[in-house]
Amino acid sequence: MPVTRRAFSCRSLALAAFLPLGLAACAQSEASVSPFSEPERADSSALGKDPRLLVMTTRRSTGNATPFFNTDRGPLTFAEARLSPPGRGISGRVSSAVSGDWAVLGVSRETSTDAVRAFSDAVNGRDVLLYIHGFNETFETAARSAGQLSHSLEFQGRTALFTWPSGGKLFDYAYDRESALWSRDGFVQSLQALVANPTVGRIHIVAHSMGTFLTLEGLRELRDSQEIYARIGSVVLASPDVDIDAFEQTVKKLGPLAQRMTVIIDPGDRALAVSARIAGGVARAGAADRSRLEALGVRVADTSGRGWSMLRHDLFLSDSEVTQVVRRAMDRGRS
Secondary structure, eight states: OOOOHHHHHHHHHHHHTTSTTOOOOOOOOBGGGOOOOOOOOOSOOHHHHSOEEEEEEEEEEOOSSTTSEEEEEEEEEEEEEEEEOTTSHHHHHHHHHHHSSOEEEEEEEEEOSSHHHHHHHHHTTSOEEEEEOOSSOOHHHHHHHHHHHHHHHTOOSEEEEEEOOOOOSTTOHHHHHHHHHHTHHHHHHHHHHHHHSTTOOOEEEEEETHHHHHHHHHHHHTTTOHHHHHHEEEEEEESOOSBHHHHHHHHHTSGGGGGGEEEEEOTTOHHHHHHHHHTTSOOBGGGSOHHHHHTTTOEEEEOTTSSOOSSSSOHHHHOHHHHHHHHHHHHHHHO
16 A cells, blocks of 8 residues: 555654654644534535646745745745646556655646736635645645645635745754744735635635644734635634644734634644644643633634544544534635
């Protein structure tokens, strides 16, 4: 059986947790994520029918050649990534045999000239799912995760990825955190562009791990932009790798938007346990006490005992029942 990129990453992180430096981290309440009953599902995702992933990135481009966007910091750029679901087409079958995952076939419409306008025009007239990845991700692994998430949700709008210059290496935690913060302006500009187009529908944000740090920093920057807050349907923060004290401080400044936030936590998240040790023992929000989070007015989905994962850090992608937490949050955000 082929080893997927995600499985390989998780095994590497598990090993790193035992290294002397311990430098590893990944990638109204719903009691214990209950009920997990699966709602009636749509036929298929729009991305499955038209596999063009919209991309906004602060990574430096390598042109239309692998890896397409590298680990260096670059100008805010818009592009479309052509994806192939696992097993679909010759290229997809070859990629699936290697990674067991979605494939990135190429990149087109790449531009750093008025990138935000190009992004907004591409979403025109649709709801948008905006995915922000976490630590230790390349452009291609982040794109595959965005494809997997959209497919699992059977999302019917346009799917977009905001990808920041993660080093894509196990010991690049400090570089990744600084790069995520450096990318805040690009993230803010991307949201502003979507709202500037009156035909764009609801904006659903799903952020993972260190990507939640970038997301919260951007939303805090926009706290006086009530028009933007009004257009956001839902914000899902999966396994947030954010200091719990900083998380509390930030969410309190987001006002009514907190009521549209869902936080997926797991006290047994091993990646966040290592991250907490790196941070001097301060708990991460993704493994914090449930009642402390609920006091902020956010919904909390506790995945304890649900699914199986070596690190328990990406269940929103790897476990279909936990994915339904994201789906329900988006359904509430549409109403």
